[in-house]
Amino acid sequence: MALIRSPNMNSENPVASTSIATISSLAAHEGETITLRGWLYNIRSSGKLLFPTFRDGTGTIQGIVPKAAVPPEVFDRVKSLTQESSVIVTGRVRADARAPSGFELDVENVEIVHLVPESTPFPITPKEHGVDFLMEHRHLWVRTPRQAAILRIRATIMRAAQEYFDTNGFIRTDPPILTPAACEGTSTLFELDYFGDPAFLTQSGQLYIEATALALGKVYSFGPTFRAEKSKTRRHLTEFWMIEPEVAFMDLEGDMQLAEAFLTHIVTTVLTNHRADFKVIGRDVAKLEAVIAPVTDSPLLSSRSEAEGSASSSATESGAPGSTASSSTLGSGHESVILSDTERPKPVEEESKNPEASTPTTAAHTIPPTNRFPRLTYDEAHAMLEVAFAEGKIEAAHIYGDDFGSPDETYISSQFDKPVMIHRYPAAIKAFYMQPDPIDPTKALCVDVLAPEGYGEIIGGSQRVDSYDLLKSRIEEHNLPLAAFEWYLDLRRYGSVPHSGFGMGIERAVAWICGLDHVRETIPFARTLNRIYP
RNA sequence: UCCUGAGUAGCUCAAUGGCAGAGCAUUCGGCUGUUAACCGAAGGGUUGUAGGUUCGAGUCCUACCUCAGGAGCCA
CATH class of the missing domain: 3.30.930.10 (Bira Bifunctional Protein; Domain 2)
Structure with a gap:
């Protein structure tokens, strides 16, 4: 995409290529504020706390958004996110023993690239689905963490x-x-x-x-x-x-x-x-x-x-x-x-062939010792x-x-x-x-x-x-x-x-x-x- | 091609031949540590299709369609 290299790009452009981290490499950014580009995988809430989980193709990370810690419009924007809406997330990487991956993201800002309409929600929920339904939606099923890992x-x-x-x-x-x-x-x-x-x-x-x-x-x-x-x-x-x-x-x-x-x-x-x-x-x-x-x-x-x-x-x-x-x-x-x-x-009925002569070194290759x-x-x-x-x-x-x-x-x-x-x-x-x-x-x-x-x-x-x-x-x-x-x-x-x-x-x-x-x-x-x- | 099984709400599934149900998802409300969160409420249905039996069929019968698992065959 030629646009990515446009000199007029600024950090607010959805496809700007600067300073983008990947979820799989967040451990290397502990304590830093980073920007992720990805999708909302799931969101939970507890009162004035939001727990959006993001994915970016390399993994998933849970973000945390306390209402008191971000501007009201950011809180409302995160709260409005629907599953698989695409986003650009800025936040600080923090180690947390409660997180399955060991890290969480203290969200500071979220830009919505595309909001999935509430009237047509993403069909594949983090729940159980049947084979036929999943195969019929294979183009979306591949977004789930398990399928992506495979x-x-x-x-x-x-x-x-x-x-x-x-x-x-x-x-x-x-x-x-x-x-x-x-x-x-x-x-x-x-x-x-x-x-x-x-x-x-x-x-x-x-x-x-x-x-x-x-x-x-x-x-x-x-x-x-x-x-x-x-x-x-x-x-x-x-x-x-x-x-x-x-x-x-x-x-x-x-x-x-x-x-x-x-x-x-x-x-x-x-x-x-x-x-x-x-x-x-x-x-x-x-x-x-x-x-x-x-x-x-x-x-x-x-x-x-x-x-x-x-x-x-x-x-x-x-x-x-x-x-x-x-x-x-x-x-x-x-x-x-x-x-x-x-x-x-010795060949039973094979044409007379000299075994030694037919073993050329050019065709030999090294097969390392294996485990039999x-x-x-x-x-x-x-x-x-x-x-x-x-x-x-x-x-x-x-x-x-x-x-x-x-x-x-x-x-x-x-x-x-x-x-x-x-x-x-x-x-x-x-x-x-x-x-x-x-x-x-x-x-x-x-x-x-x-x-x-x-x-x-x-x-x-x-x-x-x-x-x-x-x-x-x-x-x-x-x-x-x-x-x-x-x-x-x-x-x-x-x-x-x-x-x-x-x-x-x-x-x-x-x-x-x-x-x-x-x-x-x-x-x-x-x-x-x-x-x-x- | 053969054998077996399944088709009910967007999804996963209930429902002695007798009022069409639940959970999730969606919408609204609640909750400051949730991990498929939880709690309350609302909306959401031509029960795969076409016939048949019956006072009455999601349920029983016939045919067909779709899907799944297996056999054969193969990687």
């Missing part, structure tokens, strides 16, 4: 997620949102008319960032994705944001290490920046601290090799605390060799569910070979206080582009990361098929139109390499980190099956 945390989660990749050598390459065909054959797509041809809103940028990963080595994308699934649950939106890394020469083990380091960075960042916001929303931060707490010893830190009884299991299990993986996976100084070939079993999220193979998770069903802890038995249902995921994640990684699902229930496990080709080299506390899958990832012939036959087996995937097959015609990546749904991550019971509160304007207004 949106601030969301912003930090998004920033931390990008920060992790940006500072670890990843290049952001955003894929198109308009696409000519399905990325995966399963989900329902939003179709639209593209100058006479059918087109779709993207449901994942993965196939495209596989292309940019083979160009740039390590890439990620971050943007909205769309799924026209008719899902009405606390975990589903039709439009949601996903951040997806894709790395050339990285195998599933590297993918899992990346996911763990990535989530650890995000949780660490929100914990160091949002203590006050977590308090506002009533989040038990101990649950988050447990996620990033180091693990000293746990029998549940299984890896695939343990599950299958290979010789390397003892090396992993007996690793010293702080040693985050078996020595064959991590090089000296905890630098991960992304393609952990030495741990990979528990890992389960699909088979181990299934066994856990069999025991749970026998003990009556889950209602329905899990059928081997089926995907895990929501109650199954909830039970599994409830057994751990960190995100749990389930890897090597049956290939038959997973996407066509996932690389088969060389040891057991009926399994896919994929991983789902389940958030703690029953929040379900927040990350899905895999190593991608790198063989042209295998990928082509997979596309045909899934009855996908070969012509639409010619460009994707090109990636296997010209210098194909093993590569892996994952996608994290931002809203589910926010719901978990904030402890919310529905993803609709994690995004400014949620798009759900039955709602596209406002």
Whole structure:
């Protein structure tokens, strides 16, 4: 707004930019007279005392206005304020033990920028409201302290997620949102008319960032994705944001290490920046601290090799605390060799490739020592569910070979206080582009990361098929139109390499980190099956 | 698509088949430490829609609409 820099501005102008304090930083102004710009959140009175509570987007502060302490017109002006009227408040910051934040504002003057008319009061009161009403007024609901806190945390989660990749050598390459065909054959797509041809809103940028990963080595994308699934649950939106890394020469083990380091960075960042916001929303931060707490010893830190009884299991299990993986996976100084070939079993039917030669240093990146999220193979998770069903802890038995249902995921994640990684699902229930496990080709080299506390899958990832012939036959087996995937097959015609990546749904991550019971509160304007207004 | 539940004042909810109610919000009045303040008063209704049963329907029946929770599917 150009006006703000006008030399003719004076302090009485509502948008003057000088000497404006924010509520979140009032502690630094104790004893000083400051000016706030914001809105009236609520007002109480007791005789000749007024207690207006102001908010400015950074927090709330209670003001106090004794009738005897201010000019009569100021008292009357404050008394006339209606909820969400916009104001410019001048007052002195005073520490007060009675205030929830520790500070109060002795109001000296209030200018009204806009008075909400009494005939049309602000609809959202500091009382209880129903879901439908709140969602219908989402454009106003976001003003409440709880919603504002959630949106601030969301912003930090998004920033931390990008920060992790940006500072670890990843290049952001955003894929198109308009696409000519399905990325995966399963989900329902939003179709639209593209100058006479059918087109779709993207449901994942993965196939495209596989292309940019083979160009740039390590890439990620971050943007909205769309799924026209008719899902009405606390975990589903039709439009949601996903951040997806894709790395050339990285195998599933590297993918899992990346996911763990990535989530650890995000949780660490929100914990160091949002203590006050977590308090506002009533989040038990101990649950988050447990996620990033180091693990000293746990029998549940299984890896695939343990599950299958290979010789390397003892090396992993007996690793010293702080040693985050078996020595064959991590090089000296905890630098991960992304393609952990030495741990990979000999390919069953793969083309003759020298594992050592295909491990370029350019694609390696440093993954810091982490806290080792528990890992389960699909088979181990299934066994856990069999025991749970026998003990009556889950209602329905899990059928081997089926995907895990929501109650199954909830039970599994409830057994751990960190995100749990389930890897090597049956290939038959997973996407066509996932690389088969060389040891057991009926399994896919994929991983789902389940958030703690029953929040379900927040990350899905895999190593991608790198063989042209295998990928082509997979596309045909899934009855996908070969012509639409010619460009994707090109990636296997010209210098194909093993590569892996994952996608994290931002809203589910926010719901978990904030402890919310529905993803609709994690995004400014949620798009759900039955709602596209406002 | 399927299962379950809910639609009554601006909001959150009551009301044996028998006079349409309360709290909050709004307006007016009271209170010098309130924290969703409290106390007193006033205004505020086509009970989601359309039919049906009945002397009489917010309440029972049928259809539809809307919303919510869940399943499937997924992040």
